[in-house]
Amino acid sequence: MGSGKTTVGRALARKLNKRFIDSDHEIEARTGASIPVIFEVEGEASFRQREAEVIKDLTALDDIVLATGGGAILNPASRALLAERGTVIYLRASVSSILHRTSHDKNRPLLQGPDPRRRLEDLSRQREPMYAEIADIVIDTGRPNVQFLVNNILMHLGLAPDRCIEPSMNSQSMPISTVTPAPVPREPGAARPVPVRLQVDLGTRSYPITIGPGLLDDAGLLRQHVHGERVAVVTNTVVAPLYLERLTRSLAAAGKQVTTVVLPDGEEEKTWPNLMAIFDGLLTDKCDRKTTLIALGGGVVGDMTGFAAASYMRGVPLIQIPTTLLSQVDSSVGGKTGINHPLGKNMIGAFYQPQTVIADTATLDSLPARELSAGLAEVIKHGAIIDTVFLDWVEANMGALLARDAVALTHVIRRSCEIKADIVRQDERESGIRAILNFGHTFAHAIEAGLGYGTWLHGEAVGCGMVMAADLSCRLGLIDTVARDRLARIVSAAGLPVIAPDLGLATWLELMQVDKKNEGGAIKFILLQPLGSAIIRTVPDTVLAHTLHACVQRAC
Template sequence: MNETVLKPGVECVDIALGERSYQIRIGSGLIGTDSSFDDLAVGQSALIVSNETVAPLYLKRLEAALGTLHSRVQNVVLPDGEAHKHWATLNQIFDKLLERQCDRKTVLYALGGGVVGDMTGFAAACYMRGVPFVQVPTTLLAQVDSSVGGKTGINHPLGKNMIGAFYQPLRVICDLDTLSTLPARELSAGMAEVIKYGPIADMTFFEWIEANIGDLMARDAKALALAVKRSCEIKAWVVGQDERESGLRAILNFGHTFGHAIEAGMGYGSWLHGEAVGCGMVMAGRLSHSLGLIDQEFLRRLESLIGKAGLPVVAPVLDARDNVGRYMDLMHVDKKAEGGAIRFVVIDGPGRARLQAVPDDLVAEVITRSCATP
């Protein structure tokens, strides 16, 4: 890792992946600071990818910082939202790269939330078979989860994130100031990905979140900084051991199997990703309880914390005629499904998790119990 002098108050988390290692930098005022980027091996050309919501807030600031590093800084502004995470939007990035005759040393900068980060990373992985990119996440969810670890991709009508690549960024820049402009719903969505780290890996962190959920939801700067750093540390530890999700990394998908079914079944963008994951964690917690892996008291604590974060705890009905069947069909397309069996991340006791196949009748019972009445 390059040695560099960082501005006071900047925290760093290293992702140890050999020659693909990189650093997450966490602090305030980082987007407009050229020192956030100046020790990267970069080319003459840069393309900032953002969206219609984020660009008016931060695009000029990032352009100014990058102007001292690149002779050409261009941008493409995409429509905002999960509903636009598909081929047509991805092609807008490729169109700009080709129109501007960008070479293979062009650096892409993803300025936005998880959708922008996932699509920019996928474009970087594909353009000229791979160009460098930097993650500049502006939502809590992206800072604590999607910007870290190199998962990139787009959605398909039949399944979320089913088309993509593992492709690591050069760096992740988490500017905590961006969290002050997040809508309340987006803040709650990000808290789902913060909360998940406790039950699967760190009960001390879970207990800290329980004690500080009020400050977190009130956007206390110190509380958010700690939450972002600890979440990144846990994800860095997991990704460093299992970059391509062949085993351990799957635990990061706690709540996501149910959650992805909710997103696909309702139509992408109806619920935010974090809202679906929050509800999915309630369902996965109930599944873990049905398997005898956690007691009723821990399940109550988990559901209470998810509710205090402003996340839904009642699952939606996806099909009034055959709701269980609809959920099961969608979950069979999940990336963790294997040999026709749906596999779930379950809590193997507080602070531990594992991936396992679960009998359909138990899954059906959890779906029925968790869903609102049609």
């Protein structure tokens, strides 16, 4: 509700020369009563039944643009009909935006209680996964004008607008989450979309992200993105027995000649000798500069293969096929590649964008529970620094995520990729806003180096690091104790550690001084101000010492 469906739908219909219908208006015309009166006299259940009947009738029509009520998707039959019979466009708006737009509207029966914000937050948590499940296109409304939104929709429908009108706003006005997926094909009779597709917009270096089950077996998808005849697949000793044969078979079906390089597994193996092992395999098989490197595995494999692709013959094509939750929601997107040094994590590497990212969600079925929890750290991070509605949803659905519910996991992968892709679009080489994606990482990298790489998983260190960063934010008066404690509870609920290892103050400071964000010897931290927004700043040594002391004693 309040996202502009009627206004945008009517304008879109004019552009497409189609008839516009609003389902709420149709209900009122059939009953002779307004929506608030129907709610008051008959109750919501009766209204939903009327709504479902209208949706069934209207989706059978041709050449229309249909604006549904915000709750139409609550009915499973209506969801199936919308998904099967039309192209579904989800106009997404923040709770604050909706509240602003509907604050004086007395025709919103669901918002007439004493706390409309809380009601909107509850509705968002309930409905967001359903919207995401059936949406072919997601458009974040923010503050752009109607014409801009319509042109945006037309482009994602594959139609050329008269001209693309840029929104009149400064860079701070648009919400960060503006990446939209292209229309998604449906299988005949399917009630929901097959693989979700997003786009990382970087001009000539732009590339798609495809998310869905069974993509390892899609020879056509691989053929689309591997342009040369030669492919080198880099994986590790854990992933190779599970998925290497399937991928190799699909590549062969696509007409490709395949070289394989299998590395040892683990963060401690992200080293120079193993990078050389990739080059050894490429040179031994006489791979040329048209050879495409494919990273099949988690973040370590992705980072190392990306660095190898950036370096081999001064750059060869790269495809990321992440097989862990952490790599699907974070590390495979954005072009950061590299290896570790004994004195610092990821200190040697390059920015190098892939040709595409292919996230086969079925690979998460074989992921150990500890690895699944590690991936949730980056999911929580995205909500904590950018999207509190998303964080609310993750908190409310943690049980489903830990139980590997396919719809829940697809939703968090999709939303995380949308958030990261848009930040990368704004700041590809981390000269500004992209640094906020390192929330919790200054502490995390110190934990990994101090304990020895591989003792804690990267996501475990990030989870604890976020709790420490939230404590530091609280001590500086940037967030209150309620927000600090809430984030710690969410991290703990994900099965991640919230008590930091006791490395000793001197070791902590020494390790944190080796950080790519630092300038002039000053340690820079990503902090919350408030929850859902992040800033970069240095902090007094005394405050940092208090956080370090507190977080090794208890959950901050």
